[in-house]
Amino acid sequence: MSALFRSYMVNLLHDLWGAIPAVILLVLHRFPGVPLWFFWVALAGWLVIVGTMTVLMHLIDSQPYLPQKQNSDPCSKKGTGRRI
DSSP, X not given: OOHHHHHHHHHHHHXXXXXXXXXXXXXXXXXXXXXXXXXXXXHHHHHXXXXXXXXXXXXXXXXXXXXXXOOOOGGGSTTXXXXX
16 A cells, blocks of 8 residues: 555545544435535545545655755854844
8 A cells, every 4th residue: 555545545534534424414415405415515525635635744744854054144143243
């Protein structure tokens, strides 16, 4: 399994509360007769949101490490400026 897929599955488990509106709509479909497509839209919206966040976090994490540059400004070095 790829790291992205594993991350997506873990995020689905962590964000399980996001599926509650879809489950409520499924129950409302069964008893009062709310159309079933409301359930599918809510479920798809939740899956897309979690997937988007997973891909964004994966892209951020896969960026190469860039070491910090040495500060060459003599006025901004610690202890060299005047104290007011």
